[in-house]
Amino acid sequence: MKKTSFWVILICVIAALSALALLWQHHQAKADAVIANVYQDGELVRSIDLNQLTEPETFTVTGPAGENEITAEPGRICVSHASCPDQVCVNMGWRSDGGFPIVCLPNKLVIEIESAADENPIDGVVG
C-alpha cells in the first residue's frame, strides 16, 4: 500500500517535471529563432534560422538583372556581392533582428527577418 503510493507520487512528479521541461524548451525555441526569409520576385526561395547556423553560409540568388550573393552567419545576414550597378543592397549591410528589409530592386530580391515573438511585435516599418 505505502509502496504503491510512493511510486505513483514519484511518477506524478516526473510527469510534472517533464511537462515543465517541454514547456520551457518550447518557449526557448520560439524566443531564440531568428528566421531570415529570402524572396525573389515575391516567391520565398530560402528560409534560414540564423541562430541554428554554426558557420557562415553563402548562396546565390539569380534575378532579372543578375546575381546577389547572400552571406548568412550565426545571427545575421547580408548581401555580400551584387552584380547590379547601384549596390544599394550591399550598402544596406547586415540584418540581425528586423528593421527595414534588405531590398535589391533590379533583381527583385527582398530579405526580411521575421520579427521575434516578443509581446508587442511591429506590423510595419516606415522609412
Next chain:
Amino acid sequence: MHFHRSNRIRVLVMVLVLLFLCACGKTAAPSGSVSEPDAEQRTDKTIFAMDTVMDLSPFGENSAAAAEAAAERIQQLEQLFSVTIETSDIAKVNAAEGSPVEVSDDTARLLQTALEYCEKTDGSLDLSIYPVLKTWGFTTGEYQVPSEDTIRALLENVDYQKIQLSGSSVQIAEGMQIDLGSVAKGYTGDQVMEVFRENGLTSGMISLGGNVQVLGSKPDGSDWRIAIQDPEGGEGFVGVVEVSDKAVITSGGYERFFEEDGVTYWHIIDPATGAPARSGVISATIVGESGTMCDALSTAFFIMGPDRAAEFWRTYGGFDYLLVMEDGSLIYSEGLQDCFTPMEPWSNNSITVVSK
C-alpha cells in the same frame, strides 16, 4: 468509503493521465494561440512597381481578390504617372514643348491636390524640380555635384505656378519638366485603400516602398504598430506609432544619397537653392488620413525645417508630424503624444512637443 487496492491504483493512473494531458495542452497552447489573430484570412502579396518594392497585406474573406485588384490598380497608375514610361500622362506633358495635353482623371486629380500643397508650402514642394534632381544624378545613380551656374540655369524653369491645370488639360511652360515622385505613392496608397473597401475589406496594411498605410484596425481590433526607421541607417527604430485608418509616411535623407569630398548629398532638393535641403531635419514623418497629403508634406517638411513646419501645422492642422533632427533631438506635434513611443537612444534625447 474504502477503495479496493486495485481500484485505488486505477484512480491514481487516471489522475496521472490527466496530468499529462494538462501538460501537453499547455505546451500546445502557444502555437495554437499564435494562429488565432490570423484566423481571419490574410493575403500577402509583393509587387515591384514605381521603382520600389510594395507589400500588400489585406485581411478578410475576400483578401486574395482584393490583393489582385490592388496590384492591377497600382500597375495602371504607374502607367499614368511614371516620368520614364514614354506613353504616360506625365511623359506626354513633358514632351509637349508647352502645348496643352489631355490627361486621365487620376492624373488630373493628383495634380490638382499636389499643386494645392505646392501653394500651401510656398513652393517647398515643387513638382517641377525634376530637371535639377536629374542633373544631380538622383534619378540615374550617376551622381555629380553640378556647378552653381548649371543650377542657376536649371532653376529658371522650376516654378510650380507655371503648371496650368484646367479640367483634364495640363500645360507647362516650354523647357519645364514635371514629375509626381513626391506624391504618386501617397495617391496610390489612397487608391489601394479604396480598392480594399470596394472588395468589402475592413482591415489591411500596405507598404509602398516604406510608405505605410493601414485600413481599419488589426483583425483583433488593436491598432497597427508602425515603426519609424532610424535615419542613421541600420536596424534600429526611432520609435513606434500606433494607428488605425491612417497613412504614415517618412522622407529621409538616408534613402538615396552620395558622398563627395566628405560631404553627403541627399536626394531631397530644396527648390529655393537647387541643392539638397539643409534644414536640420534628417527625417520627416507625417501621420494622417490621406496618403497623398502625407507624402507631399513629408517631403515639404524635410525642406521647410522645424519652424516653418510648426507654423504650417498650426495654420492647417488635420495631421500630425515627427521630425528627427541632425543633432538627434525629436520634435513632434501634440497629437502624437498618445500614440507615439520613442525608443532608446532617441527617448533619452531632447524631445519637443509642438502644441497649437
